[in-house]
Amino acid sequence: MKIRLPNGELKEVGSEQQGSWEQRTLEKLLLETYKQNRRASLWKWVGRAVWLVLFLILISVMAGGNKNVGAIAKKHTAVIDLDGVIDSNNDTATKIIEGMEAAYKSPNVKGIILRANSPGGSPVISKVAFDEIRRLKAANKNIPVVVVMEDVCASGCYYIASAADKIYANPSSLVGSIGVISGGFGFTGLMEKLGVERRLKTAGENKGMGDPFTPESPEQNQIWQDMLTDIHQQFVAAVKEGRGNKIKDAENPDVFSGRVYTGEQGKTVGLVDEFGSIYTVSRDVFKAPDMVNYTPKDSFSNSLGRQFGVQLKSATDAYLQPSW
Incomplete structure (x- = not known):
């Protein structure tokens, strides 16, 4: 009899050959069906795994922080992290404020530690955090608030730390740097050598102040210096307000010069009260x-947004915005 092969060709076969061909065809069909079922099963489990991950992320975002805090049924110490650069991307002030507010709501919190490890940052955000810490302290006088410095707490970090009841540090910590800095580059000489002309259009004689491709006049330089001096004076006033008579600046005139001290040196000049860690x-x-760590956790979307924000931050921002 004739049979049609898979390629469409007709072939004459005997009954034995016919049975053999049909058996092989059936085996191939069953094998292919088995493979397809396995692939379908695998993709089904992959899909379930993806949905599980997305569900866990959603739960994390909705939790928005340490929800186990309310479950603490015995006395404990609240820890709030003050770390990284102090700026809007890091959301420093908000984290401190929300963390302290959550800690004050727990009847089992016996004290609050601000665990500090930061080189400083924005003068504005540092002052906001300083003012809010003092406000919250005044409204909750029965709960002490201290700062425990780790590797470094300088500039804006020390501004914030000075709002606490006490400051603890390691003898090897780096503290202080009570000063203000702003810097940049000037390319006018290079442009002259290259024969490049800067065409900057402004309305207002000081509108282009700080442009690295435009010569800076003595008057504009003085404007910058006056602004930095004003911010520095605000910094010094806040530290004196927070630390009271603990700062021995009369005996150590360098305290407010912007210099950095070790923790041991800082204790001598009044920048540090005692040596200690979060454990002691x-x-x-x-x-x-x-x-219990009361530091609010970033949501998934905020974490992504911060990463994009860091990538988009330009050198111009660093030049135009002074920092501690």
């Missing part, structure tokens, strides 16, 4: 060795 303070000072 929670255990020996607050008598509540169990610690």
Whole structure:
């Protein structure tokens, strides 16, 4: 009899050959069906895994922080992290404020530690955090607020730290740097050598002040200096307000010069009260060795947004905005 092969060709076969061909065809069909079922099953499990990950991310975003805090049923020390550069991208002031507010709501918090490890940053955000810490302290006088410095707490970080009741540090910590800095580059000489002409159009004689491709006049230089001096004076006033008579600036005129001290040196000049860590303070000072971190956690979307923000930050911003 004749049979049609898969390629469409007709072939004469005997009954034995016919049976053999039909068996092979059936085996191939069953094997292909098995493979397709396996692939479908695999993709089904992959899909389930993806949905599980998305669900966990959603739960994390909705949680928005340490929701286990409310479950703490015994006395403990609240820890709030003050780390990284102090700026809007890091949302420094908001994290401190929200963390302290959450800690004050718990009847089992015996004290609050601001764990500081920051080189400083924005003068504006530092002042906002300083003012809010003092406001919250005044409204909750029964809960002490201290700062425990780790590797470094300089410039804007020290501005914020000075709002606390006490400052603890490691003898090797870097503290102080009570000053203001703003810098940039001038390319006018290079442009002259290259024969490049800068065509900057402004309305207002100082509107282009700070442009690196335009010569800076003595008057504009003085404007910059006056602004930095004004911000520095605000910094000094805040530290004196927060630290009171602990700062021995009369004996150590360099304290407000912008210099950095070790923790041991800082204790000598009044920038630091005592040596200690979050462990010694929670255990020996607050008598509540169990610690709970009240620092608000970033949502998934905020984390992505911050990464994009960091990538888009330009050198011009660093030039135009003074920092501690």
